[in-house]
Amino acid sequence: MKSVPLKVVRNQEIAEETYEMTLSGELVQEMNRPGTFLHIKIPGSHHVLRRPISIASVNQELGTCTLVYKCTGEGTRALTNVRPNDCLQVLGPLGGQGFPTEEPSTDQEVTLIGGGVGVPPIYFAARRLSERNIPFRVILGFQNEAAVFYEEAFKQLQATDVTIMTDDGSYGEKGTVIDAFLKHDQPSSYIYTCGPRGMLKAVKAAAHPDTRVYVSLEEHMGCGIGACFACVCKTEDETSYVKICTDGPVFQSNEVLL
Amino acid sequence: MSERLAVNLPGLTMKNPIMPASGCFGFGREFSELYDLSLLGAIAIKGTTGEQRFGNNTPRVAESPSGMLNSIGLQNPGAKSVRDNELPFLEQFDVPILANVSGSSPEEYVNVVKTLNDASNVGAFEVNISCPNVKTGGIQFGTDPEQAAMLTSLIKEATNKPVYVKLSPNVTDITAIAKAVERAGADGLSLINTLIGMRFDWRTKKPILANEKGGLSGPAIKPVALRMVYDVRQVTDLPIIGMGGIESAKDVIEFLIAGADAVAVGTANFTNPFACLEIIDELPTWLDQLNASQVSELQRRGVVL
Numbered sequence: 001m002k003s004v005p006l007k008v009v010r011n012q013e014i015a016e017e018t019y020e021m022t023l024s025g026e027l028v029q030e031m032n033r034p035g036t037f038l039h040i041k042i043p044g045s046h047h048v049l050r051r052p053i054s055i056a057s058v059n060q061e062l063g064t065c066t067l068v069y070k071c072t073g074e075g076t077r078a079l080t081n082v083r084p085n086d087c088l089q090v091l092g093p094l095g096g097q098g099f100p101t102e103e104p105s106t107d108q109e110v111t112l113i114g115g116g117v118g119v120p121p122i123y124f125a126a127r128r129l130s131e132r133n134i135p136f137r138v139i140l141g142f143q144n145e146a147a148v149f150y151e152e153a154f155k156q157l158q159a160t161d162v163t164i165m166t167d168d169g170s171y172g173e174k175g176t177v178i179d180a181f182l183k184h185d186q187p188s189s190y191i192y193t194c195g196p197r198g199m200l201k202a203v204k205a206a207a208h209p210d211t212r213v214y215v216s217l218e219e220h221m222g223c224g225i226g227a228c229f230a231c232v233c234k235t236e237d238e239t240s241y242v243k244i245c246t247d248g249p250v251f252q253s254n255e256v257l258l
Numbered sequence: 259m260s261e262r263l264a265v266n267l268p269g270l271t272m273k274n275p276i277m278p279a280s281g282c283f284g285f286g287r288e289f290s291e292l293y294d295l296s297l298l299g300a301i302a303i304k305g306t307t308g309e310q311r312f313g314n315n316t317p318r319v320a321e322s323p324s325g326m327l328n329s330i331g332l333q334n335p336g337a338k339s340v341r342d343n344e345l346p347f348l349e350q351f352d353v354p355i356l357a358n359v360s361g362s363s364p365e366e367y368v369n370v371v372k373t374l375n376d377a378s379n380v381g382a383f384e385v386n387i388s389c390p391n392v393k394t395g396g397i398q399f400g401t402d403p404e405q406a407a408m409l410t411s412l413i414k415e416a417t418n419k420p421v422y423v424k425l426s427p428n429v430t431d432i433t434a435i436a437k438a439v440e441r442a443g444a445d446g447l448s449l450i451n452t453l454i455g456m457r458f459d460w461r462t463k464k465p466i467l468a469n470e471k472g473g474l475s476g477p478a479i480k481p482v483a484l485r486m487v488y489d490v491r492q493v494t495d496l497p498i499i500g501m502g503g504i505e506s507a508k509d510v511i512e513f514l515i516a517g518a519d520a521v522a523v524g525t526a527n528f529t530n531p532f533a534c535l536e537i538i539d540e541l542p543t544w545l546d547q548l549n550a551s552q553v554s555e556l557q558r559r560g561v562v563l
């Protein structure tokens with residue numbers, strides 16, 4: 001973990017209000033676990049809090065990493081104005097636990113389920129699984145056609161299947177990722193999922209009891225490094241708390257109260 | 259050079275006037291992975307209560323221009339665990355600890371002070387009578403001069419270590435509280451804690467914080483903090499640890515001019531985890547500009563403005 005400037009290589013809209021940003025710098029060498037994230041300082045003096053954004057992919061040959069972020073508020077709006085060759089102050093990579101892409105063996109299957117801007121860390125996991133020749137299926141949920149991104153990218157990774165669901169049916173199939181998930185009756189060994197809390201809950205409830213489900217959680221953060229107790233989540237038995245920034249952001253679904 | 263920055267306060271022999279503020283630095287573990295904590299003047303550790311506390315629901319932080327709201331709700335592992343697990347970890351660093359104490363009742367405050375009293379690296383206590391984020395305790399001791407004084411004298415009886423009282427800005431007259439705790443035996447004052455505020459999500463029409471209200475900190479509160487340090491300096495000679503929105507060495511100079519003897523840096527640690535170190539590095543240049551050979555020459559200017 002370091003706090004350093006990274007140079008912006010690219011920052012482009014790839015779907016409605018959704019931007020892909022590529023950064024370069026030495027810090028990229030430390031980025032190797034899907035599910036981990038960067039804590040990004042918003043340029044200017046207005047914003048005292050950094051923004052946590054997942055690493056969507058890294059290219060170690062080029063020394064670059066790519067993020068995908070949705071413009072949802074003032075800070076991410078300011079990020080859209082960043083231009084190539086600008087520098088961003090980045091703290092990271094953060095997170096003590098990512099998706100365990102080293103665990104599955106080639107005779108097991110992983111189901112990847114992403115909702116909206118929960119898709120980026122899922123994509124990083126897919127790249128790792130693909131490198132290891134682990135079979136995986138992908139279910140992505142978006143609001144509508146305009147919001148869809150990375151469908152092609154997942155297909156290029158030789159996913160067994162890529163299903164796109166939209167809330168309004170304007171692209172792929174109409175419905176939720178759970179609708180798509182329930183249609184497939186062969187339970188997989190693992191599920192990796194990231195998206196809104198309600199979706200994670202539904203995935204957990206729908207999963208086969210033998211499937212190991214890993215969820216990536218989001219919460220408003222202060223420090224991002226475990227010092228401020230802003231980002232806590234109750235454990236499933238409600239006797240204790242975990243810190244999402246350092247104990248997660250990825251947890252096995254029975255570790256946390258969703 | 260280190261001599262130039264040195265500051266001596268009751269219980270705290272500081273290499274420089276900079277300490278991270280309570281609640282913004284945990285118990286130092288995380289930041290110790292970023293830099294050597296021995297470089298700091300002191301460390302104010304997270305507010306500690308008698309028993310473990312889990313705090314409020316999330317979201318616990320929200321942003322506002324040049325500031326943030328927090329409603330952590332004093333989550334901490336409890337005094338015994340702080341004594342047995344956190345303070346021993348900090349022993350490896352050559353830095354005095356200001357142990358921040360909270361509670362729902364005078365008995366709880368006293369119990370925490372007694373539990374932490376024998377830790378050799380605790381140089382002094384900082385009594386938080388100003389936490390806006392817990393329903394019982396904290397704030398009512400900070401808004402009524404009599405209660406503040408009563409609590410201060412009880413704590414003074416429980417320890418031989420210096421006691422700093424951390425004042426709330428959520429009062430009409432902060433000098434009345436300052437005078438009351440001074441009379442009750444306080445050895446120093448810390449100010450300011452956060453200002454109570456709110457933000458709403460325009461989409462859901464609900465408060466952003468699960469706790470609805472939270473404490474505002476960061477550069478947005480700096481002028482308020484400077485005014486309060488200044489006002490309190492007019493009525494007391496007690497050492498003052500000033501805080502509220504400090505981000506740079508220049509901000510530190512402003513607090514010293516207003517009447518502070520040392521400062522604490524809170525929110526800036528989130529914006530830039532190296533904030534405290536960078537401020538310490540920049541201070542000598544600022545002393546040069548002011549033709550001051552030592553930080554101590556700048557202290558207490560407030561009284562003679």
Ligand SMILES: Cc1cc2nc3c(=O)[nH]c(=O)nc-3n(C[C@H](O)[C@H](O)[C@H](O)COP(=O)(O)OP(=O)(O)OC[C@H]3O[C@@H](n4cnc5c(N)ncnc54)[C@H](O)[C@@H]3O)c2cc1C
Pocket residue numbers: 037049050051052053054055068069070071072073074075076077117120121217218219220221249319320321
């Ligand atoms: C570990 C982690 C990984 C994430 N990865 C991505 C990603 O890859 N792509 C992406 O688009 N988004 C991601 N998010 C969500 C992203 O951090 C928020 O959308 C973003 O911080 C909102 O900032 P803003 O300036 O748009 O909104 P504002 O409303 O201006 O933000 C105000 C404050 O609230 C916080 N906040 C608001 N919404 C969220 C949220 N959903 N989660 C956390 N903090 C929030 C902000 O960080 C900021 O401190 C991730 C969140 C976490 C915790």
Ligand SMILES: Cc1cc2nc3c(=O)[nH]c(=O)nc-3n(C[C@H](O)[C@H](O)[C@H](O)COP(=O)(O)O)c2cc1C
Pocket residue numbers: 222228279280281282304305306328330332358386389424450451452474475476477479501502503504522523524525526
């Ligand atoms: C996340 C957070 C947690 C805090 N927790 C405590 C606490 O436990 N005890 C306390 O006395 N003050 C606490 N404070 C207040 C700070 O110590 C400080 O008084 C205040 O934030 C103003 O300084 P700043 O503007 O530099 O942050 C907390 C502040 C923040 C932002």
Ligand code: FES
Pocket residue numbers: 220221222223224225226227228229230231232243244245246
């Ligand atoms: S964001 Fe500070 S503890 Fe997680």
